[in-house]
Amino acid sequence: MQKALRFRAALVAALSLALSACFTMNHTFPPDTQFGRRPAGATGVRSVGEKGMKNYLLSGLVPYTSFGTKDLAKDPGPGRHLTDVEIETQFNWFDFVVSIVPGLYYGYYIWAPRHVGYKAVVVESDSDVVAATH
Amino acid sequence: MTRRSRLLALALLLPTFGSGCFTVQHAYHGDKLLTNGAGLDRPTKVVRHFEAHDRQFFWIHGGIPTGKPLNGLALAAEQAGPHPGVVNLRLKEGQSFGDLFITHVPCILGIVCGTWSTWVEGDVVEYATPVAGR
Numbered sequence: 001m002q003k004a005l006r007f008r009a010a011l012v013a014a015l016s017l018a019l020s021a022c023f024t025m026n027h028t029f030p031p032d033t034q035f036g037r038r039p040a041g042a043t044g045v046r047s048v049g050e051k052g053m054k055n056y057l058l059s060g061l062v063p064y065t066s067f068g069t070k071d072l073a074k075d076p077g078p079g080r081h082l083t084d085v086e087i088e089t090q091f092n093w094f095d096f097v098v099s100i101v102p103g104l105y106y107g108y109y110i111w112a113p114r115h116v117g118y119k120a121v122v123v124e125s126d127s128d129v130v131a132a133t134h
Numbered sequence: 135m136t137r138r139s140r141l142l143a144l145a146l147l148l149p150t151f152g153s154g155c156f157t158v159q160h161a162y163h164g165d166k167l168l169t170n171g172a173g174l175d176r177p178t179k180v181v182r183h184f185e186a187h188d189r190q191f192f193w194i195h196g197g198i199p200t201g202k203p204l205n206g207l208a209l210a211a212e213q214a215g216p217h218p219g220v221v222n223l224r225l226k227e228g229q230s231f232g233d234l235f236i237t238h239v240p241c242i243l244g245i246v247c248g249t250w251s252t253w254v255e256g257d258v259v260e261y262a263t264p265v266a267g268r
Contacts, residue, residue: 024228
């Protein structure tokens, strides 16, 4: 019994450490998104926002669904950009409970969810972006 | 139930009583321009490329975070220094090899404690032509 437990613990540790820097969420947004203040002359059109649950396997090493907020923030369309972006990643009580309960040993290795959301303002701007030079 | 089991059960349940157990908010309301685009609305030149990382330590499944809150956008704005903004900004968060090791080994699968990280990468830019009045 103790041998089986040790083997299981070793397997879990090995799986967790085998892949480094894998539990990362890339917060990808549409082109020319302004994360801070909006550029001068940009006019706010409407507020947008979304929140969704991201699901991972093996304590975050493998995603069940797509990473980050890529599929949360939709492109606002031509001539429009997102500004004043705020991103929130939450490990809430639901994520906590499902991380513990489903597994016989420790659920986090089977289902590791996180709630990710964003808020932003869609703006219209007449000026085009000029690529920075080196 | 033994004293050890009761302590373990308490450690597991504690975060469920807190709302939003471990929450990371990326937001910036200062005067720097932060964008994932290639430039700003006026010609700019790249001053330097940067990659920055910040880590937060928490107790009991994230229920008790310690230190300065993680905020990737504020971290990127700090990198801008005296310059007006950052372009080609990439933002991600999660657990690196170090975070995984800390969380799963000494922190006993995150039950006792753990760490969470954020990474930002981008180009600090300066206006190619000086802004009037500066």
